[in-house]
Amino acid sequence: MARAALPGRLTWRAATLTEARQETPSARTLMLDVPDWPGHLPGQHVDVRLTAPDGYRAQRSYSIASAWAEGGNVELTIQRLDDGEVSPYLTDVLEVGDQIELRGPVGGWFVWRETQPRPVLLLGGGSGVVPLMAMVRARGLAKARQPFRLIYSVRTPWDVLYRDELPRHVRDNPGFDLYLNYTRKAPEGSPNAPKRIDVATINTHGWPPDFEPDCYVCGPTTFVETAADILVALGHDPKRIRTERFGGTS
């Protein structure tokens, strides 16, 4: 049963899967065609709703991975949670040509705008890198000059999303740095043993608080709280730290 809607307000629309790409064994990027898409800002998300034949519905929020520049796709990268209600359908079942219900883009808080003059520090845990990737892509598209640093914490080298694309941004977009932190297994020959993100990681690879960077932290709730606490302890202004928790555990 469709829920009633207030006239003139955000509502659900049908999105069609036009292309899909496997990012890792458990993560898939969906390219969606959404008629009359108004465009979006990097960091915004959409809500996805699935309805079972018996009418049972489940709704989840997913960050948009793509940047928007007068056109383009709505791209979502979905990490499969094995006990999830929605993500296994999106990663394993949904086929090109199928439709899902989508509402958005939404969220004007966890966004980066080209007009922000400050350096940017991005901290992503697991699939928390997705909205940060939209920011990196938007910066690249706009040829923006604000210095960007991304600290991306993942379990193993096989879990890295956008594994081929991230090094290209480092190469092609001056002022963008990437640090990959591995929590369970580091690549062969890595000088750093696997560990969770800590004060030393952020102190070494982030911006000093004196630079007053805009900080964006996204990932599982425990990751976000740890990283945000460290930023504050290092002297970053809490007002410059924006967080997006995915909930659950990593």
Place this chain on the structure above:
Amino acid sequence: MSKLDGNAMAGDLGEIFAFDVTAARYTCAGCGQAEAIGALMLWGQEMGRVARCPHCDDVVLRLVQANDRVFLDLRGAVRLELPLAGS
């Protein structure tokens, strides 16, 4: 149940309001701090959500969805400050 950010209410609030409420600033009725709605601490799911002030833990906002109506309780915010377009 795990905690989310006020950001996660953007879709539900977008069905009600013509502006992005998550980018608005509330002033907490409990502690007087002003903060973005997107920075609230959020519990619950789409059927019912409770959002608390990150500074004092007081409930700022409650949102409950029924089939044909939505209930929004904002008693924990003494005011909302809304950015205007172009600002």
